[in-house]
Amino acid sequence: TVYYALTTETVTPLLDAANRHGIKAFVYPTMPFSLRKGTETTESITQDIQAKMNHPALLGWYLVDEPEGIGKADTQKTYELYRLVKKLDPKHPCSLVIMSAKAAGDFKDCADVIWTDPYPIPSGPVTVVADQTSACAKAIEGKPLWVVPQAFDWSVWHTGKVNQVHRPTPEEERCMTYLALVHGAKGIIYWAHTGSRYYIHDYPEHWAAVKKIAGELSYLSPILLTPDSKRKVTIEGGSIDWMVKKLGGSTYVFAVNRETKDCHVTIALPGIGGSKAEALFEGRSISMDRESWTDDFKPLEVHVYKLNAL
DSSP: OEEOOOSHHHHHHHHHHHHHTTOOEEEOSSSOGGGOOSOOOHHHHHHHHHHHTTOTTEEEEEEEESTTTTTOOOHHHHHHHHHHHHHHOTTSOEEEEESSHHHHHHHGGGOSEEEEOOOOTTTSOTHHHHHHHHHHHHHTTTSOEEEOOBOSOHHHHHHSSOOSSOSSOHHHHHHHHHHHHHTTOSEEOOBOOGGGTOOGGGOHHHHHHHHHHHHHHHHHHHHHTSOBOSOOOEEESSOEEEEEEEETTEEEEEEEEOSSSOEEEEEEOTTOOOSEEEETTTTEEEEOBTTEEEEEEOTTOEEEEEEEOO
């Protein structure tokens, strides 16, 4: 999780509560650039970092939020803070979130992990997540990329109330999450901060959807953390984004329908030699015809297949 509390006094009780519940958190090392008064010194910033760096609930440092926008920090200032934090505390990773591939390239040397936060719903398609993830991953040249999927409602942000149906829908939420993973994300951290005026607990369907996806990602974590397989699939019959992973004796195919329409597809994985494809989280298996199988996708639907070679 991420705590946006600004001072040691306000964030420490949150870290204490996180520790009691077995949760780890990213926090600001010191007062954010956008709120500084100009009186900060290296000594005062050092004191802020040292006061939090040994807390058992600390997962990492959140250096700046959208530096090219609301964060109001240039690359030099951010890099100087990054170097100071790493000097004082080399054990914890430093992160920052950016809004574009250009900013990812500009700030890639200012943190250990780069985050990006595409929030397209409802004005844009879910494919914005795929495009932005791919572009940012390319821009940071192999450095870890985390994606921050949209878990709030823009209409609540702007007006304080839901406009018709609150968004994202469960299907959009899951699709955006898996598109991020397929296109290079190594971590997922949802944003439904109270600063957006959107209290996700007030929307049980949305909260249930996010929890369900989190359960899937927890199960898939050992698989997701492996390098991409060199195996290549071919898919006919739809606009499917895909990724192949291998762990132990099993191969996993992640397939995401990026379109808002149904499709019936044939998926082929040369050399797999299996007899069936198990659709994880769905309680079903699909018979394979040698090295291929067919399946249906609803709009924005995701299937994760597990295949065991003979």
